[in-house]
Amino acid sequence: MKTKITEILGIEYPIIQGGMAWVAEYHLAAAVSEAGGLGLIAAASAPAEWVRDQIRQAKALTDKPFGVNIMMLSPNADEVARIVVEEGVKVVTTGAGTPEKYMKMWKEAGVKVVPVVASVAMAKRMERCGADAVVAEGTEAGGHIGETTTMVLVPQVADAVSIPVIAAGGIADGRGIAAAFMLGAQGVQMGTHFVVTTECQVHENYKDSIIKAGDIDTRVTGRSTGHPVRALRNRMTREYLKKEQEGASFEELEQLTLGSLRKAVVDGDVANGSVMLGQSAGLVKEKLSCSELIQKLVQETDALIGGKGFYE
Numbered sequence: 001m002k003t004k005i006t007e008i009l010g011i012e013y014p015i016i017q018g019g020m021a022w023v024a025e026y027h028l029a030a031a032v033s034e035a036g037g038l039g040l041i042a043a044a045s046a047p048a049e050w051v052r053d054q055i056r057q058a059k060a061l062t063d064k065p066f067g068v069n070i071m072m073l074s075p076n077a078d079e080v081a082r083i084v085v086e087e088g089v090k091v092v093t094t095g096a097g098t099p100e101k102y103m104k105m106w107k108e109a110g111v112k113v114v115p116v117v118a119s120v121a122m123a124k125r126m127e128r129c130g131a132d133a134v135v136a137e138g139t140e141a142g143g144h145i146g147e148t149t150t151m152v153l154v155p156q157v158a159d160a161v162s163i164p165v166i167a168a169g170g171i172a173d174g175r176g177i178a179a180a181f182m183l184g185a186q187g188v189q190m191g192t193h194f195v196v197t198t199e200c201q202v203h204e205n206y207k208d209s210i211i212k213a214g215d216i217d218t219r220v221t222g223r224s225t226g227h228p229v230r231a232l233r234n235r236m237t238r239e240y241l242k243k244e245q246e247g248a249s250f251e252e253l254e255q256l257t258l259g260s261l262r263k264a265v266v267d268g269d270v271a272n273g274s275v276m277l278g279q280s281a282g283l284v285k286e287k288l289s290c291s292e293l294i295q296k297l298v299q300e301t302d303a304l305i306g307g308k309g310f311y312e
């Protein structure tokens with residue numbers, strides 16, 4: 001499955017694992033990269049030295065390229081941006097903002113930069129400032145999201161920029177990957193399905209919630225605060241949405257989510273924690289290893305569009 005994305009990133013298959021806060025640590029990232037995709041370590045809001053250690057741990061497990069996802073709202077973003085250069089990380093993806101101020105440093109160091117965007121305007125801005133590709137992430141995705149669906153975002157971004165586009169949001173099987181290629185993408189990023197892989201270190205309750213979730217089991221909190229986040233419909237999101245409707249203050253709403261992702265990922269409290277997941281959870285039925293999952297995705301995609309000129 002050779003595309004411009006496999007070429008730029010130096011990987012076998014154009015399948016990227018999402019940079020999920022608290023979830024995407026070195027075991028998962030290394031396993032995805034070993035399986036021929038691109039694994040990512042999520043820096044999220046973690047201390048910068050934790051990220052450095054994660055990078056070194058991943059290097060000990062794989063010689064293949066992997067990346068680091070930097071969340072732009074993190075108080076440690078400046079420091080992490082320097083650490084990826086010091087540690088010779090090959091690929092950086094960014095989320096929840098613009099990485100423009102780091103672009104010069106990264107390009108000079110030969111780092112491939114792939115910002116995640118949720119709009120055409122941001123995709124064009126990222127191309128102008130030197131991004132190597134963009135991830136166009138639809139609102140079906142989990143975590144912090146935009147408003148536009150993958151179905152309409154990806155073709156509009158593909159029309160608007162000359163750099164390759166990676167589709168994200170709502171993709172969990174070969175049908176989704178094939179569809180992404182039809183929409184003009186040259187690769188995909190998937191989060192939710194990778195959470196249930198055997199190499200992923202999240203609490204088993206988190207994985208079981210994803211397997212159990214159906215098509216209507218996610219909720220979006222935080223629309224009123226300007227930080228919409230998609231997570232599992234549970235006690236926490238019910239309470240949050242009720243408070244939001246009652247016009248609760250930003251501080252009061254923040255209080256509800258403080259430490260909630262950790263609660264779900266580490267403690268396995270899937271009722272009171274924030275179980276971030278995408279709408280594709282309804283498509284996720286089994287726990288596989290990263291290698292089994294990627295092989296399955298490749299076979300499914302091949303059966304649908306192999307030999308049709310989307311990839312060699």
Ligand code: TUI
Nearest residue numbers: 021071095096097098116117118137143144145146227
């Ligand atoms: O970043 C994500 N997903 C995330 S980050 C995250 S940690 C977090 N938790 C709670 C609140 C906020 C963050 C959990 N999930 N996806 C990539 C993504 N980026 N989606 C949307 C965007 C985005 C949004 C605004 C990208 C650029 C942007 O630009 C705004 C501006 O003008 O700077």
